[in-house]
Amino acid sequence: MAEVERDPVSGRETTGHEWNGIKELDTPVPRGVLMFIIVTHLWAIAVWFLLPAWPLGTTYTKGLLGLSQRTAGEQRIVEGQNERAVWKAKLETEPYDTILADEVLMQRVRRTGRQLFGDNCAACHGRDAKGGINYPDLTDDDWLWGGGPELIEQTMRVGINTTHSKSRVGQMPAFGRDAMLDREQVRSVAAYVYSLTNPAYSTPQNIDRITAGQKVFAASCAACHGENAQGNRDLGAPNLTDAYWIYGGTMETIIASVHGGRQGHMPTWDERLTTADIRTLALYVHDLGIRRP
Structure with a gap:
């Protein structure tokens, strides 16, 4: 019978292996670690039987519990619907x-x-x-x-x-481009409209043009925008006195709108x-x- 060698410090048996004067102790796996390995393996085996696990060609093992994330997800979708x-x-x-x-x-x-x-x-x-x-x-x-x-x-x-048969229709004519107003009339009515939201523009230097523009507005624009320029929702004509603008409220953009007209679109x-x-x-x-x- 071979003699068992023991480590003089710990008293444990050695494995008989030696590397550069260092000997390996024959230390067993700690019981806690061993129990953990056993439990996890048993749990894995249980999961194989209880839950879907193994592929079988075009299908898979359904598991004894019949549970699956897909089924649960489909159920939640139905509940949400x-x-x-x-x-x-x-x-x-x-x-x-x-x-x-x-x-x-x-x-x-x-x-x-x-x-x-x-x-x-x-x-x-x-x-x-x-x-x-x-x-x-x-x-x-x-x-x-x-x-x-x-x-x-x-x-x-x-x-x-x-093209809808009941479509809302809203279009501002091109007063300048189609020669309904001349150049001076376009600039005058633009000045009047601009003054409605910019009171500081009504200076002695501009008052004559604004007054002329007010007359042009009454003759050419009031039918849609109203005599007070506050718009007409039956026609889709915007309020010109509230400083809310779709195309911009600067003098240049107002002139461009009066000259070339505007026609919005919504599908x-x-x-x-x-x-x-x-x-x-x-x-x-x-x-x-x-x-x-």
């Missing part, structure tokens, strides 16, 4: 006043409307709905055809200057979005205007 169906039905059928008074539903409108707006409207009106040059700001509560949810919905459905969404989506966006946009500080 059922939940959305409830409030979508309200959006499609309930009057706007009722929806506006329901704060819980309006929270849904704000969350869903923000996403719908980003996907469909932000390309023109901006992600923050503040528009830009040639595109209206939808947060200032200043509207061409009115900012109530019903009117916003109608505008979305039929569009502006589109129809009647066949692109569902009724619930359109009404959600109408409420969302309306809400942007009334919540502006």
